[in-house]
Each structure stands twice: as structure tokens, then as C-alpha cells.
Amino acid sequence: MSLTAPDAQQALERLSSLRQHQQDGRRSPHKPLLALLALGRLAATGTSSLPWSDAEEKLADLIEQFGPTSKTGRAQSAAYPFTRLRSDGVWTLDRDVPMDNVGPLREGVTGRLEASLEAALRDRPALLDEAARGLVESHFPSTVAPDVLVAVGLDPDLLTGGVAKDDGAGREERRRSRVWPAAVLEAWDRQCAFCGFDGQAGGVPVGLEAAHIRWVNLGGPDELDNGLALCSLHHKLFDRGVLGLDDDLTLVVSRRFSARTPHGRAVYDLHGHRLRPRPGTPLPAQQHLLWHREQVFHGTPLAA
Structure with missing residues (x-):
């Protein structure tokens, strides 16, 4: 046919x-x-x-x-x-x-x-x-x-x-801002907001990404208060609901995460760590943090 x-x-x-x-x-x-x-x-x-x-x-x-x-x-x-x-x-x-x-x-x-x-x-x-x-x-x-x-x-x-041109209802998909990623990395001093990784090659960040707190395909805006600079590992763990943030910008690790080697168990050490953005960096908006907790974070946090 x-x-x-x-x-x-x-x-x-x-x-x-x-x-x-x-x-x-x-x-x-x-x-x-x-x-x-x-x-x-x-x-x-x-x-x-x-x-x-x-x-x-x-x-x-x-x-x-x-x-x-x-x-x-x-x-x-x-x-x-x-x-x-x-x-x-x-x-x-x-x-x-x-x-x-x-x-x-x-x-x-x-x-x-x-x-x-x-x-x-x-x-x-x-x-x-x-x-x-x-x-x-x-x-x-x-x-x-x-x-x-x-x-x-x-x-x-x-x-x-490639990607589809519209959302199935005749509406063109909103494209991500081309300048937003660079602005987020700059706002967070070109280092991972969670672990501090700041690797560069020839002055260009390597393995560092601009992460949306509220996902862009679910209404997350390309604003600095909806962004974090994260290394590729912690970006994935954040989007998979293994890592989250409390209202006071304290990192929490889900009990669903487990690791045996010292490198993997280093994720546990992030639990209780409070973010310290540089002065002038817009803090993550509470509504975006709440969205992530309700829609992405899985399980319950580790014990204090």
C-alpha cells in the first residue's frame, strides 16, 4: 500500500x-x-x-x-x-x-x-x-x-x-530563545549551581548546560528565574526527578536514587546543600520550584 x-x-x-x-x-x-x-x-x-x-x-x-x-x-x-x-x-x-x-x-x-x-x-x-x-x-x-x-x-x-512544525492544532511550537542559554550560564558564573563544576576547553564551558526548572514544553518561560546552570549529569538527574530544590534553595536527593561506588554516592553529598548564586543573579521563582516538586521530583527526600 x-x-x-x-x-x-x-x-x-x-x-x-x-x-x-x-x-x-x-x-x-x-x-x-x-x-x-x-x-x-x-x-x-x-x-x-x-x-x-x-x-x-x-x-x-x-x-x-x-x-x-x-x-x-x-x-x-x-x-x-x-x-x-x-x-x-x-x-x-x-x-x-x-x-x-x-x-x-x-x-x-x-x-x-x-x-x-x-x-x-x-x-x-x-x-x-x-x-x-x-x-x-x-x-x-x-x-x-x-x-x-x-x-x-x-x-x-x-x-x-527533526521536530514537528506545529502542535497538532495548527499552532506553531514556541521555539526556545537562542540567547537564553548563554545568559543563564553567565548568571551562574559558568559553573554548575549544584556541584560547582566549571570545566572549560579553550575558554568555552564543557559539559555545562542551561536547565529549565519548569520545562519549556510545559509552559516554562525563557527567563533567568526559570533557569539554572547545571553540569550534564546533574541536569539529567534534576529532570529525572532525582534532585530537587526546597523553597529556600536547598538541594534534596530522592530516596529512589541509589549508588554503590564513591563517584555515584557523591550525589548523596548534595543533599542539604544550599545554592549560593552570585549577587544580582535572579533567584529561581517559587512558582517554578513548586511546579518541579509537584510534577517532576519523585519519591521522598533523604533523611536530613
């Missing part, structure tokens, strides 16, 4: 429309994670078929690792997207079951991408890659997106293939 350009665009728009479930900056990656898991299975096996017996464990793991902290049980967290994705017109179940109800799912229910959508993606592997890239880039920062793709069985190198 040859897929026309309009058909291909329609397939992408059906999946990109899942972005509308982000509201008021609150993270809701459950449906995109299910869609990505299905895309991974389709790429690996030629079918997106996903029995609940697999999804209950695998989808729950994805939500636990890459979603905000949940107040419901693992199975219940997975049941929400597994049953509710049907309403988006991209997901079907092989029998009718109530929304959010785990019990009936355990009777042997299987889900899969809607038939015409699955056929379109199977016919065009490049289209599948584009769909996965659009989903992961709209719900996760660049530090976390490759980890998500690996977790669902997709190649993280597909992120180098």
Missing part, C-alpha cells in the same frame, strides 16, 4: 492531538507513554497488539519512571490510559470494558492502535519514527526523551531527525 502525503499527515495529527491533555502546566504523559509503548511494539514485531497482562507491568513501570508521582496504585495508573485512550480515536480494545476498571482488564483484554492508523505507520517506518519523535519531544525535555525511547524499545537516534 502506498500512503499519500495527506494520509501520512492525518496519521501524525491523530497522535499529536494527544498533546491537548496537558493543562495548566500539569504533566499528563500517561496516554503518550501508552502510545509510545505501542509504537515500540509495532516497530519490533509488526503489530501494536498489547495484552493487558503485559501492559499492567510495562506501562506501570513507564508511568512510575517518567510520570509525576501518582497517588493511585500501579495497576490503576496503567488502567487509566489503557481504557481512556479509546476516546482519542487512536486506540481500541478487543472487548468493551468500563473506563478505569482493572478487574475486567485482567480477564484477557488486549489493546492495539486503531487499525487504519496502525496500517499507515507499519507501511511507512519513517512515519512511525516521526510520530514517536513528536510525542516524546512534546512531553519530555531533551535530557529525558532518549531514556523514554529506549524504555519503549525505540532508537533514541531518531531524535536527530
Whole structure:
């Protein structure tokens, strides 16, 4: 089957429309994670078929690792997207079951991408890659997106293939400021705000990055009070919810982090360390710190 350009665009728009479930900056990656898991299975096996017996464990793991902290049980967290994705017109179940109800799912229910959508993606592997890239880039920062793709069985190198031009609703995506990263590094004396790393090569910082506290794809502004200069390791740990900040700019380390070697255990030493920005550097805004605590930080902090 040859897929026309309009058909291909329609397939992408059906999946990109899942972005509308982000509201008021609150993270809701459950449906995109299910869609990505299905895309991974389709790429690996030629079918997106996903029995609940697999999804209950695998989808729950994805939500636990890459979603905000949940107040419901693992199975219940997975049941929400597994049953509710049907309403988006991209997901079907092989029998009718109530929304959010785990019990009936355990009777042997299987889900899969809607038939015409699955056929379109199977016919065009490049289209599948584009769909996965659009989903992961709209719900996760660049530090976390490759980890998500690996977790669902997709190649993280597909992120180098470009980005979607709009958000699925005809709106052009907001591009990050070209001058913001340099301004953030300068404001924090070109050193990691957490550990002080300030490596340079030829006078240019190496391994030092400008990090958004509130992610840019979830409404985070390109303002200095939403930025930190972080080394690449601590940037990733901050975006993965392993590191966080209290209102008084004191670093906290999540109990979910563990390490055995002296180098890994050095992360523990960050717990209780208070940031000391240079005079005149805008402090991280409280609303951005609160967003990070509620939407990104995982688990509970280490004991004092």
C-alpha cells in the first residue's frame, strides 16, 4: 500500500492531538507513554497488539519512571490510559470494558492502535519514527526523551531527525530563545549551581548546560528565574526527578536514587546543600520550584 502525503499527515495529527491533555502546566504523559509503548511494539514485531497482562507491568513501570508521582496504585495508573485512550480515536480494545476498571482488564483484554492508523505507520517506518519523535519531544525535555525511547524499545537516534512544525492544532511550537542559554550560564558564573563544576576547553564551558526548572514544553518561560546552570549529569538527574530544590534553595536527593561506588554516592553529598548564586543573579521563582516538586521530583527526600 502506498500512503499519500495527506494520509501520512492525518496519521501524525491523530497522535499529536494527544498533546491537548496537558493543562495548566500539569504533566499528563500517561496516554503518550501508552502510545509510545505501542509504537515500540509495532516497530519490533509488526503489530501494536498489547495484552493487558503485559501492559499492567510495562506501562506501570513507564508511568512510575517518567510520570509525576501518582497517588493511585500501579495497576490503576496503567488502567487509566489503557481504557481512556479509546476516546482519542487512536486506540481500541478487543472487548468493551468500563473506563478505569482493572478487574475486567485482567480477564484477557488486549489493546492495539486503531487499525487504519496502525496500517499507515507499519507501511511507512519513517512515519512511525516521526510520530514517536513528536510525542516524546512534546512531553519530555531533551535530557529525558532518549531514556523514554529506549524504555519503549525505540532508537533514541531518531531524535536527530527533526521536530514537528506545529502542535497538532495548527499552532506553531514556541521555539526556545537562542540567547537564553548563554545568559543563564553567565548568571551562574559558568559553573554548575549544584556541584560547582566549571570545566572549560579553550575558554568555552564543557559539559555545562542551561536547565529549565519548569520545562519549556510545559509552559516554562525563557527567563533567568526559570533557569539554572547545571553540569550534564546533574541536569539529567534534576529532570529525572532525582534532585530537587526546597523553597529556600536547598538541594534534596530522592530516596529512589541509589549508588554503590564513591563517584555515584557523591550525589548523596548534595543533599542539604544550599545554592549560593552570585549577587544580582535572579533567584529561581517559587512558582517554578513548586511546579518541579509537584510534577517532576519523585519519591521522598533523604533523611536530613
